[in-house]
Amino acid sequence: MKHKTIEIFLFIDALGWKIVNDHSFMQELLPHRRKMMMQFGYSSSAIPTILSGKTPADHGHLGLFRFAPERSPFKTVSALSWLFKPEFFWNRGRVRHHLSKILKKIYGFTGYFQLYRMPLWKLKFVDYCEKQDLFIAKGMTPWKNLHDTLSEMKIPFHISDWHLSDDENYLAAEKAISDGKKFLFVYTASLDGLLHDKVGIFSAVQEKLETIKQRIEHLYSVAAEYAEHVHFTVFSDHGMTPLSGTVDIMSKIGESGLIFGRDYGACFDSTMARFYYLTPESKSVIADLMKPFPGHFLSVEEEKKYGIYRDDRIFGDGIFLLDAGIQIVPSDMGGSPLNGMHGFVPEDEHSYAAILANIPVPEKIGRVSDYFNLMTERAAEL
Numbered sequence: 001m002k003h004k005t006i007e008i009f010l011f012i013d014a015l016g017w018k019i020v021n022d023h024s025f026m027q028e029l030l031p032h033r034r035k036m037m038m039q040f041g042y043s044s045s046a047i048p049t050i051l052s053g054k055t056p057a058d059h060g061h062l063g064l065f066r067f068a069p070e071r072s073p074f075k076t077v078s079a080l081s082w083l084f085k086p087e088f089f090w091n092r093g094r095v096r097h098h099l100s101k102i103l104k105k106i107y108g109f110t111g112y113f114q115l116y117r118m119p120l121w122k123l124k125f126v127d128y129c130e131k132q133d134l135f136i137a138k139g140m141t142p143w144k145n146l147h148d149t150l151s152e153m154k155i156p157f158h159i160s161d162w163h164l165s166d167d168e169n170y171l172a173a174e175k176a177i178s179d180g181k182k183f184l185f186v187y188t189a190s191l192d193g194l195l196h197d198k199v200g201i202f203s204a205v206q207e208k209l210e211t212i213k214q215r216i217e218h219l220y221s222v223a224a225e226y227a228e229h230v231h232f233t234v235f236s237d238h239g240m241t242p243l244s245g246t247v248d249i250m251s252k253i254g255e256s257g258l259i260f261g262r263d264y265g266a267c268f269d270s271t272m273a274r275f276y277y278l279t280p281e282s283k284s285v286i287a288d289l290m291k292p293f294p295g296h297f298l299s300v301e302e303e304k305k306y307g308i309y310r311d312d313r314i315f316g317d318g319i320f321l322l323d324a325g326i327q328i329v330p331s332d333m334g335g336s337p338l339n340g341m342h343g344f345v346p347e348d349e350h351s352y353a354a355i356l357a358n359i360p361v362p363e364k365i366g367r368v369s370d371y372f373n374l375m376t377e378r379a380a381e382l
């Protein structure tokens with residue numbers, strides 16, 4: 001027997017509104033479309049937002065790292081950092097990748113964990129936000145995530161395993177449909193990886209989008225065998241902004257005479273520097289040092305508008321956001337620039353996320369933090 005309706009929500013990391021339009025992506029199958037305000041931050045803030053409907057102001061995930069010496073789980077690693085010499089060896093990408101894997105196992109983290117370029121000596125000053133797998137049951141306690149909510153509704157559902165490749169996730173979704181599931185949240189992340197490298201190469205992006213289109217059409221056709229109606233919605237978390245320049249903020253602050261951990265703390269993400277003022281003077285010294293850089297400190301109003309304002313200032317006392325296209329190099333995330341990056345001001349034309357569907361999307365859905373309500377409302381109608 002066929003279901004009346006199958007709801008499929010396909011998340012495509014970095015499928016920005018601009019790319020959707022530049023490539024007229026899936027106009028025929030998914031004609032109901034519009035731009036969405038991205039969740040300020042990175043995938044580390046967007047994913048928990050999509051899975052819970054909460055913003056970073058509530059769920060506490062902005063950058064992967066935050067300055068919090070009293071809460072750092074990494075004190076032993078920093079204490080042993082003298083063992084990890086020479087430094088250049090441990091800074092190689094593949095070595096850090098393996099070290100990340102080892103630490104993840106030692107600490108029992110189930111979420112996405114990467115050290116990126118965070119210096120080992122600095123680890124004792126920082127906490128990491130994604131210690132838990134956000135996708136699974138109770139993955140975002142005290143908040144209910146999508147898994148918890150759908151379980152309560154007793155709807156046969158499938159949520160992708162984010163550890164798997166996109167191809168594996170499309171196949172798992174097709175199998176879930178044949179197993180009787182009628183609500184699907186399918187996670188795919190490979191477009192993001194491609195765009196970080198090839199955002200400016202039209203043919204490469206077109207080829208990738210063509211592959212995605214074929215996978216979508218196949219998934220759709222499988223669902224159509226099992227339901228009278230297939231509601232298919234594609235959504236993304238942000239776009240991709242081409243590189244327009246780099247700035248070396250770390251050196252400037254490092255040469256200032258301020259001592260990290262005594263006078264100030266900082267997290268250097270790819271597109272923003274988040275400062276923690278530990279002395280009254282450090283705020284004004286850092287404000288002066290940052291003046292020449294192309295960007296600005298977010299106002300309280302901006303932080304509130306972007307859903308990242310918190311009284312406890314765990315994201316930083318001052319958040320300096322670079323102008324769109326300018327990357328911090330080096331940062332805690334990497335030692336060289338990428339051709340494309342996200343995490344700039346949400347109102348930049350390259351930043352907007354997108355929603356594309358084969359049925360109308362309610363007007364009230366306007367930002368990434370609205371996807372959760374859209375999904376749970378649709379689930380309630382099944």
Ligand SMILES: [Zn+2]
Nearest residue numbers: 192193196342
């Ligand atoms: Zn990315």
